[in-house]
Amino acid sequence: MFPTPIEKQSRAAxxxxxxxxxxxxLMWLAPLLAVALFSIKPDADFTNANYWGLPSSFEGLTNYGKVFFExxxxxxxxxxxxxxxxxxxxAVALSTMTGFALGVYKFRANLWIFFMFVAGNFVPFQILMVPVRDLTLELGLYNTKTGLVLFHIAFQTGFCTLFMRNFIRALPFELIEAARVEGVSEWRIFWYVVLPLMKPALAALAVLIFTFIWNDYFWAVVLTQGSESQPVTAGITSFNAQYRAAYHLMSAGSIVAALPPVAMFFLMQKHFIAGLTLGAVK
Amino acid sequence: MADTAALQTSVDTRSWFHRNQQRIAPWLFLAPGILFFLVYVIFPVFQSFNLSLYEWDGLGTKEYVGLRNYEDLYWEFVDRDAFYVSLKNNLIWLLLYLLAIPAGLMIALFLNQTVTGIRLYKSLFFFPFVISQVVVGLVFSWLYDPTFGLLNVMLGWVGLGPINVLGNENLVTYGIIAAGLWPQTAYCMILYLTGLNAVDPEQIEAGRLDGAKGMRMLWHVVLPQLKPATFIAFVVTIIGALRSFDLISIMTQGGPFGSSRVLAYYMFEVALSEYGFRMGYGAAIAVVLFLIMLCFIAYFLWSMYQEEKGR
Structure with missing residues (x-):
């Protein structure tokens, strides 16, 4: 182990x-702790310039209540x-299929299609912005959740294919060979042989994509407007405009917006980290 | 008779499918994914290239203007000091964002111990990456606030006057990058923590017997084994730096006086904000950003290709 384990060092160390x-x-999370402190303070503390002292009264319930009910x-x-x-x-459904196709079959275009997915996954969003917005307008899906979902599925398929394909490559190929000798059809091999082995990869991708999409801001701004279809990342800006300078409410709102992915991370930590490291680091 | 003939052909087609199953199957599996990806990602890239040769307000007819959008960018005919400031800021982002890699490695080394509760510490250190950049931006703009921000409170302790980081043309980009480094460092940390788990203990022991310690051990024995983690850290950090948009949009909206713009934000501003819908001009900016990114994409793909060949 590196660095030297601390239990092998002196008591002082x-x-x-x-x-x-x-x-x-504490230092690392100080900015967040500050927001948490703000979110339980009463309005009066801010007008009295009591920013960093103890809250003069505990108003957590009132503040969060306002966020949720008003x-x-x-x-x-x-x-x-x-x-x-x-x-x-x-995205997980599409990329399980593409990953399977690229991971199991040998054909000439294989590597090129794989590289298309990988390269597409890295492009800057801005080069897609105008055409994707036009396409969404033409389909009549501008300012709908469906429009946003369709684009997200397509874009995330790039990253997910990379992940799935590498995962399937690491599975024992003999299993598939054996099934083929038995005369099992390719679809059934996918469904009954490979899919059950992919559960960890499915879980890892699901948590990861959940976090990515929940935290997306750019596409939410480009493809939607107004509270009927905007997600919380875009909503928080209009929320802040509504409660300008009401720091206790803005803090409570931010914490609420940030919480779901955080909860997801803590519940599925192992899968989350496996997904982030792309399975490249075991 | 007719019935048997129909049966005959259906048996034939099925057996053709059966015989060629292994050649057709991959394309059937790929079809939906490729279709989505082509329509929403690959074609739009080319459409943007094409659009950058037109002048278009998003509604009326497109007017072909050749390379004029690029000339406007190069000479800054339309917006004074917008393109080169953005380009310069992109470069600063790229360089400083890379600090996340050594910083992440340092924290990973600090946390790579087995004391009680260390797992919780690791997760809590990773926290900033999980929350959205929008919230990170809000949190940091309050941290920098000149009247009550924690930063100025702390500067006050050591007797330094209040500074308005986000209102200062020379500091603003660095202030936003610092906010961006917070989650990015957490990401690199987790990559290195997983990497350190896989480091071969026998090689460490061998190194110890040879008298390697501290920095020398890190450099010669540990880092070479962390190469896969470092590669991914480089990829995600460079992509993250060039994609910087959320933080700028939340913290400054490119200000003050456009001094914190980057290409990604400038493009959005030109194409989709109160400054008017100049889609063609925006597309030209996007193309420039894409070409910068393309150098890195080509390098990443090349490294992956080398690795594939090696298998």
Missing amino acids: QLTYQSLLPIAL SDMPRYLLNSVLITVPTVIG
Whole structure:
């Protein structure tokens, strides 16, 4: 193990390390902790310039209550769910098939198609912006959740194919060979032999795509407007415009907007990290 | 008779499909994915290239203007000091964003221990990456706030006057990059933490026996084994730097006086904001950004190709 394990070092070093850890963490998360503190303060603290002292009264419930019951926030949260969940299902379904095709079969165009997906995944969003917006307008899907979902599925398929294909490559190929000798059709091999082995990859991609799409801001701004279809990332800006200088409410709103992916991460940590490292680092 | 003939052909087609199953199957599996990807990603790239040769307000008829949009960019005929400021800021973003890699490695080394509760520490350190850049932007604009921001409170402790980071033309880009480095460092950290898990303990022991310690051990024994992690860290950091949009949009909207613009934001501003819908001109900016990105994409694909050949 590198660096040298702390338990092999002197008692003093161990104590220093143990006390350094929480201090480092506090410093690292200070900006977030500040927002958390803001979100439970009463309005009066800000007018009295009591920014960093203890809250003069605990107003967490009032502030979060306002966010949930007196603003468009629940609407935006629901939109985010309705955009994120179909995208996750669609992108994972499409890329399981493309990943299977590129990982199992040998044909001449294989590597080129794979590189098309990888390269497309890296392009800057701006070069897609005008044509994709036009296409969405022409389809009559501008300012709808469907329009956003269709684009997200297509774009995420690039990254997901890269991931799925590499994962399938690492599976034991003999299983597929054996099934073929038995005369099992290719579709059934996909469904009954390969798919059950891909559960970890499916889980990893699902959490990862959930986070990516939940946190998307650019496409939300380009393809939607107004509370009927905008997700929470775009909604928070209009929320802030509504509560300008009401820092306690803006803080509470931000925390609410950030929470779902955080919860997802803590629940599915192992899969999340496996997904982020692209499976390239075991 | 007719019935048997029909049966005959259907048996034939099925057996043709059966015989060629392994050649057809991949295309059937690929079809939906490729269709989506072509329509929404690949074609739009070429459409943007084409559009950059036109002048278009998004509604009326397109007027062919040849390379005039690019000339306008090159000489800055339309917006004074917009294109080169954006280009310069993109370069600063690229260079400084790479700091996330050594910073992530340092935190990973710091956390690569087995004391109680270390797993929770690792997850909490990773926190900034999971929250959306929009929230990161909000959090940092309050951190920098000249009246109550934590930054100025701390500067006050050491007797330094208040500074308005986001209102200062010379500091604003660095301030936004610092905000961006926060989640990006967390990402690199997690890449290195997973990488460090896979480092071969026998090689470390061998290194120790040879008297390697500290930096020398890190450089000669550990880092070579972390190469896959470093590669991914480079890819995601460079892509992230060139994609920077959310933070700028949230924190400054390109200001003050356009001094924090990058190409990605400038393009959006030109094509889709109150400054008017200049789609062709915007497409030209996007093409420039795409060509910069293309150098890196080509390099990434080339490295992947080398690795594929090696298998």
